[in-house]
Amino acid sequence: MSLLDMLSLKAPQAYKKPSVSEKHGEVRVDYYAWMEKRDTPDVLQYLRAENRYADKALKPFQSYIREFQKELEELSVYQDYTTPEFKRNYIYYKRTVLPGGDDIYCRKKDVPNAVEEIILDTRVLLREKGGYCKVSGVTVTSDNRMMAYGVDYTGRRLYELRFKNLFTGEDSPEIIYNTEGGDYVWAADNRTCFYIAKNTVTLLTERVRKHIVGNDPTKDETVYREHDNRYYLKLGKSNCGGYIMITAYLLGLSSECHLLDINTPEKHFQVFQKRTDDVLYYLQHRNGVFYIRTNLNAPFFRIMKTPVGNTALRNWCERHERGINIAFHREADGYVRNLKYGDDDSTYSLYLHKAPSLSDNKVKFNYSTLNTPQETRMIDADSFEQTLIKRQPVKNYNSADYKTQSLYFRSHDGYEIPVNIVTIKTLGELKKTPDADLRICVFAAYPARILSGDCPHSRQQLFRTGLKNTFYDFISVAEQVIKAGYTASDRLFAIGRSAGGLLMGVVINLRPDLFKAVIAEVPFVDPLNSVLNDDLPLVTNEYHEWGDPRIKEEYDYLKSYAPIPHIFVETGYNDSQVMYFEPAKWVAKLREYKTDNNLLIFRTHMKAGHTGPSDMRAYLKDKAEKLGFIYGIYQAEKLPDEIKE
Numbered sequence: 001m002s003l004l005d006m007l008s009l010k011a012p013q014a015y016k017k018p019s020v021s022e023k024h025g026e027v028r029v030d031y032y033a034w035m036e037k038r039d040t041p042d043v044l045q046y047l048r049a050e051n052r053y054a055d056k057a058l059k060p061f062q063s064y065i066r067e068f069q070k071e072l073e074e075l076s077v078y079q080d081y082t083t084p085e086f087k088r089n090y091i092y093y094k095r096t097v098l099p100g101g102d103d104i105y106c107r108k109k110d111v112p113n114a115v116e117e118i119i120l121d122t123r124v125l126l127r128e129k130g131g132y133c134k135v136s137g138v139t140v141t142s143d144n145r146m147m148a149y150g151v152d153y154t155g156r157r158l159y160e161l162r163f164k165n166l167f168t169g170e171d172s173p174e175i176i177y178n179t180e181g182g183d184y185v186w187a188a189d190n191r192t193c194f195y196i197a198k199n200t201v202t203l204l205t206e207r208v209r210k211h212i213v214g215n216d217p218t219k220d221e222t223v224y225r226e227h228d229n230r231y232y233l234k235l236g237k238s239n240c241g242g243y244i245m246i247t248a249y250l251l252g253l254s255s256e257c258h259l260l261d262i263n264t265p266e267k268h269f270q271v272f273q274k275r276t277d278d279v280l281y282y283l284q285h286r287n288g289v290f291y292i293r294t295n296l297n298a299p300f301f302r303i304m305k306t307p308v309g310n311t312a313l314r315n316w317c318e319r320h321e322r323g324i325n326i327a328f329h330r331e332a333d334g335y336v337r338n339l340k341y342g343d344d345d346s347t348y349s350l351y352l353h354k355a356p357s358l359s360d361n362k363v364k365f366n367y368s369t370l371n372t373p374q375e376t377r378m379i380d381a382d383s384f385e386q387t388l389i390k391r392q393p394v395k396n397y398n399s400a401d402y403k404t405q406s407l408y409f410r411s412h413d414g415y416e417i418p419v420n421i422v423t424i425k426t427l428g429e430l431k432k433t434p435d436a437d438l439r440i441c442v443f444a445a446y447p448a449r450i451l452s453g454d455c456p457h458s459r460q461q462l463f464r465t466g467l468k469n470t471f472y473d474f475i476s477v478a479e480q481v482i483k484a485g486y487t488a489s490d491r492l493f494a495i496g497r498s499a500g501g502l503l504m505g506v507v508i509n510l511r512p513d514l515f516k517a518v519i520a521e522v523p524f525v526d527p528l529n530s531v532l533n534d535d536l537p538l539v540t541n542e543y544h545e546w547g548d549p550r551i552k553e554e555y556d557y558l559k560s561y562a563p564i565p566h567i568f569v570e571t572g573y574n575d576s577q578v579m580y581f582e583p584a585k586w587v588a589k590l591r592e593y594k595t596d597n598n599l600l601i602f603r604t605h606m607k608a609g610h611t612g613p614s615d616m617r618a619y620l621k622d623k624a625e626k627l628g629f630i631y632g633i634y635q636a637e638k639l640p641d642e643i644k645e
Contacts, residue, residue: 155609
């Protein structure tokens, strides 16, 4: 007896209304295009009906869900501190508190027995509008007086820019809407703030504006306008603090920097080096010299330098041997050192913090593995001695109880595919037993393969290849872990998020027999229609990843993969990266054509975006629900008798 038979549930069925479009002489009909009309009664009614169905369909699994939620809450640390940052005679840090893991931004003077000063409390912001609240870009002036910060109340990543006088505790009355969170830079006058304004339809970062605190935001001057809608904008400040920097970049392909002396906010930005196809460059400055990290004739990047006043590419000269492990640069001593962490065969994630200045001989970095919670460490450039600053606390957890290992499988066309696995150490080495449970997780539809060639690492370097190879590689891994006897298809689960959700959609079309169940979180599952609509977010500036449908060859490629076991689909109504209607239309079509009795659950978080709920308790409940779904499917034959009856 199937789960649906047990529950006697009738799934929602969306109505069909044809919407006809044409491209390259081909006519396409989308029967669910009406779902794209946000906030209309029909859309809201359908999404809420799916949520009610999800509640009922998951009812047999509630004991599992409650158990997972309890365990996640027991493991989680609600009250925590970030590592401190020392700035201008103050120590800045953030702490999280009960009940919802809310953030409180604090500072204290860098003197003994200093009193903590709360500069921003997200609990107060939540009381203003409730539901969802994310803070970004907390930035204080050099005189420690004024603070700029952004607040997102929907999850759509359109931040309200606000200002607060930290000496008086009073907020400046003006609010600047629809900004890019985190990209706020103060000029040296401590009253002029530069920010990025976003297009409210496409969500593109189009303009850089400057605001003088206390003035009318509608009169803010636009100091930079990006005319190429393929490019993103980033706003920041050089390590030395002398320049405000605008970076326009095409993801992974090209970049262009514009500079302004921080002491002259009334002047115009000047281009450092005009953008060039396939050339990326990033800047830092010290003692009249710009240091440039670039892929110019160096696919793994190198460091070059050029004097202030001669920034054109022809003046750049080599400063560092080529390599991919550049950690930091000390011009004063005339050398560069590379940071190397872990054994050659270890798999880890390492993130370098931005150094306070190029003259600093210490740098912080974050390190984690599949079985090691994140650590923040400090490394000394002279001795290479490391100091553990903080380890992310996880209750009732011992990393020594788990083991990570790497396996390699062959793709359909002969390349090696790296796979990282974590197991309980008491089980020993990963054994070939079809009774083992295995879950394959993936975030994005970006392929990673092992190729031959000279690389700075002893391990061969990962390269990106054709997008569709991701689908075939994922299937190859699933096939081979089953064939090798590590698990069986009725014990194999797959999870993908965002572009990884697209991967889930494709692989269950190509090989639904390989998986017991699939979870697709905020899945990008209507790529052709979405990429054809350049009014949607993240379309024009990601043509190079998905394909440009204006070009017939790339249109055909897109069409060739635009997409069953048990399926759990999740989205956020305010998602700015993958619109809610993509998974909604996909689920509606699956319901129309599916002929099996497997569960298809669709959950929409009505007050969240791409990353889910902002409240920690709601976030953990969401995780527990998906874990309960997987475990419930796995244990379906052991459902309580009262449910079966």
